[in-house]
Amino acid sequence: MVRLPGQVRRYDADSDHRRKGALKRDIQSLQQQNDALEVIVASLLESFEAEAVSLLQSLRRESSFDVVAGSLRTDVRLPRSYAPQTPGSDFAQQISQSTAPSSTSILANSYLLPHEEYTEEPQEDPSQSPGTWFRQPQDAEFVEHLLNLHFSWVHPTYHSFPRELFLRDMGRRSTDYCSALLVNAILALACHYSDRPEARTDPNNPATAGNHFFEEAKRLLYREERSCLTTVQALGVMATREVSQGRESNAYQYSGRCLRMAVELGMHLSVAGSKSRSAESEARKITFWAVFNLETYVDHITLAECRT
Numbered sequence: 001m002v003r004l005p006g007q008v009r010r011y012d013a014d015s016d017h018r019r020k021g022a023l024k025r026d027i028q029s030l031q032q033q034n035d036a037l038e039v040i041v042a043s044l045l046e047s048f049e050a051e052a053v054s055l056l057q058s059l060r061r062e063s064s065f066d067v068v069a070g071s072l073r074t075d076v077r078l079p080r081s082y083a084p085q086t087p088g089s090d091f092a093q094q095i096s097q098s099t100a101p102s103s104t105s106i107l108a109n110s111y112l113l114p115h116e117e118y119t120e121e122p123q124e125d126p127s128q129s130p131g132t133w134f135r136q137p138q139d140a141e142f143v144e145h146l147l148n149l150h151f152s153w154v155h156p157t158y159h160s161f162p163r164e165l166f167l168r169d170m171g172r173r174s175t176d177y178c179s180a181l182l183v184n185a186i187l188a189l190a191c192h193y194s195d196r197p198e199a200r201t202d203p204n205n206p207a208t209a210g211n212h213f214f215e216e217a218k219r220l221l222y223r224e225e226r227s228c229l230t231t232v233q234a235l236g237v238m239a240t241r242e243v244s245q246g247r248e249s250n251a252y253q254y255s256g257r258c259l260r261m262a263v264e265l266g267m268h269l270s271v272a273g274s275k276s277r278s279a280e281s282e283a284r285k286i287t288f289w290a291v292f293n294l295e296t297y298v299d300h301i302t303l304a305e306c307r308t
Contacts, residue, residue, distance in 0.1 A: 033066075035069070036065040036066045036069035036070075037065060040069055044056075133178075134180070134183075134216075135216065139198075142196070145196070146186075146191060146199070147186070149193040149194055150186050150189065154193075154240070158236075158240055158294070159286060160233050160236045160240075160286070160287060160290035161177070161182070161230075161233040161287060162177065162279075165283060170183065177229070178230065179220075179228075180216075181221055181230065181234040182230045182237070184216045185213075185214070185217040185234040185241070186237055188211075188213035188214035188237075188238075189210065189237055189240060189241040189244070190210070191209040191210030192244065194209070214241065217234065221238075227261045229265070229267075229280075229284065229287060231261060232261050232267070232287055232291065235254050235258035235261065236258050236291055239251045239254035239255040239298065242254060243297075243301065248298070255291075255295050258291055258294065258295075259295045262287070262288055265284075267287065267288040268288060
């Protein structure tokens with residue numbers, strides 16, 4: 001081939017798919033497509049019949065799976081099996097501050113907005129509505145950030161509640177293994193592991209980290225008249241937060257109440273032969289041993305203080 005003067009020979013790097021750069025792009029494209037399909041399939045499995053039909057109609061209207069998957073990521077709770085590397089991602093999309101979900105929403109996220117926006121009784125306290133975790137709208141990404149911090153740094157050493165059941169019920173708006181009190185207590189403790197300004201009531205004062213969530217947890221605690229599993233768990237988390245901040249006397253009060261409530265609920269008794277569900281029995285075991293370890297630790301540091 002004769003090359004004319006001034007003619008520049010150009011090569012298409014993507015024409016040969018054996019090249020490293022082209023292979024990398026192919027892999028990324030396939031991975032993106034695979035992720036989109038995983039979101040769609042998981043959403044179909046988790047949806048009710050009518051919701052699944054609506055999703056199928058969306059698939060028929062759209063030529064791109066990425067568009068449908070992107071809508072699902074924005075508008076609905078993704079199943080936890082989709083993103084195991086981020087513990088909070090299964091329900092974080094429900095905590096968005098957006099006011100109106102799109103027409104392709106499968107599950108509305110308005111139950112986490114201020115109570116008056118989704119009920120005909122605006123005078124009622126939102127904390128009294130099952131499945132309402134916050135009094136004010138929260139940023140989804142920030143809540144997921146805090147939950148990931150908790151499950152990365154706190155949960156492995158202080159395992160006070162079953163993570164799987166907690167995440168499942170938070171996503172489903174169920175109060176069997178989740179409550180507004182427990183959620184706010186967890187986020188209050190997790191704020192101490194975050195360097196974000198919004199984790200503090202005073203952005204310039206690290207000592208105020210988590211105070212806004214903790215004040216809400218205290219408000220809910222003193223309104224709570226019923227002894228239950230999630231309250232025991234929340235008291236343990238609150239005691240852990242206080243002892244980590246050097247407020248041993250406060251921690252002693254929370255851990256003492258935590259232990260007394262656990263005993264009141266009979267969590268120290270054997271459940272062999274009982275009709276308790278296996279999940280509930282396992283949750284009670286996990287929580288009671290966390291209570292026992294917490295009480296032992298708090299007693300130890302309190303005794304050490306008395307000696308000094």
